[in-house]
Amino acid sequence: MLTLIEGAETWVRNLAKRPDPESLARVLKTMHDARERVHQRLHAHGIKH
Ligand SMILES: [Zn+2]
Secondary structure (H helix, E strand, O other): OHHHHHHHHHHHHOOOOOOOHHHHHHHHHHHHHHHHHHHHHHHHOOOOO
16 A cells, blocks of 8 residues: 555656646655555554564
8 A cells, every 4th residue: 555655655756747746846845745544543543664
């Protein structure tokens, strides 16, 4: 799951044609937040990662 989100983040960062900086920042923040939520959930359930 974390790898999936990281893959999506890398994909956005490497887009040949980037959106404007504000849109890019928003997308990256959304992904970062999503990864944080998943990470907290892993801890909450005691899942090793
Ligand atoms: Zn952790």
